[in-house]
Amino acid sequence: DVKVTQSSRYLVKRTGEKVFLECVQDMDHENMFWYRQDPGLGLRLIYFSYDVKMKEKGDIPEGYSVSREKKERFSLILESASTNQTSMYLCASNTDGAGGYQPQHFGDGTRLSIL
Amino acid sequence: AQKITQTQPGMFVQEKEAVTLDCTYDTSDPSYGLFWYKQPSSGEMIFLIYQGSYDQQNATEGRYSLNFQKARKSANLVISASQLGDSAMYFCAMRDRMDSSYKLIFGSGTRLLVRP
Numbered sequence: 001d002v003k004v005t006q007s008s009r010y011l012v013k014r015t016g017e018k019v020f021l022e023c024v025q026d027m028d029h030e031n032m033f034w035y036r037q038d039p040g041l042g043l044r045l046i047y048f049s050y051d052v053k054m055k056e057k058g059d060i061p062e063g064y065s066v067s068r069e070k071k072e073r074f075s076l077i078l079e080s081a082s083t084n085q086t087s088m089y090l091c092a093s094n095t096d097g098a099g100g101y102q103p104q105h106f107g108d109g110t111r112l113s114i115l
Numbered sequence: 116a117q118k119i120t121q122t123q124p125g126m127f128v129q130e131k132e133a134v135t136l137d138c139t140y141d142t143s144d145p146s147y148g149l150f151w152y153k154q155p156s157s158g159e160m161i162f163l164i165y166q167g168s169y170d171q172q173n174a175t176e177g178r179y180s181l182n183f184q185k186a187r188k189s190a191n192l193v194i195s196a197s198q199l200g201d202s203a204m205y206f207c208a209m210r211d212r213m214d215s216s217y218k219l220i221f222g223s224g225t226r227l228l229v230r231p
Binding site for chain 2: 031033043048050088090092094
């Protein structure tokens with residue numbers, strides 16, 4: 001089974017702090033994603049990466065950056081946390097396997113509160 | 116633009132009965148994939164079932180099946196013999212080739228409550 005592990009289930013930080021959310025997958029997937037999920041807005045893509053050291057902006061990259069130094073690890077960084085970044089953050093990964101589109105497999109999510 | 120529509124914000128079903136969760140989609144790409152995910156209150160997003168646009172048969176996975184009607188652009192999830200543990204949010208999602216980000220487009224979800 002695919003395992004995507006996010007470093008924290010719950011996190012509380014203060015405004016202005018630099019926040020790191022870590023995600024590790026164990027299936028050698030090329031693609032990794034960070035989404036945020038908010039009531040009424042659904043899931044929105046923040047950043048994705050299709051290879052080591054490669055990153056692409058998603059729909060809402062402002063205020064975030066990412067790092068992918070190793071294939072299995074994809075980090076989301078809040079450069080200077082603000083209260084409007086309080087949200088549920090979901091990491092996902094998948095592969096570009098042949099024969100159709102491959103499902104994204106998600107971690108357990110991190111509920112981040114910025115005070 | 117690609118879009119997923121789930122018109123049922125909430126549904127009830129009696130334990131052991133079957134339930135259908137609706138999903139319609141919109142894309143101009145003839146090649147696409149449709150996915151259903153389950154999200155319990157604990158928050159994790161669990162992949163349930165996949166249907167490719169060129170698949171001839173409707174997808175099945177245990178108690179889950181997908182009623183795929185291509186001409187109507189619908190991909191409804193059918194859960195047979197509902198269990199209490201099926202109570203959760205259910206999301207329909209799509210991916211096609213028109214978006215270079217590889218992202219999934221999600222619907223707004225349906226909250227299912229299974230009654231004992």
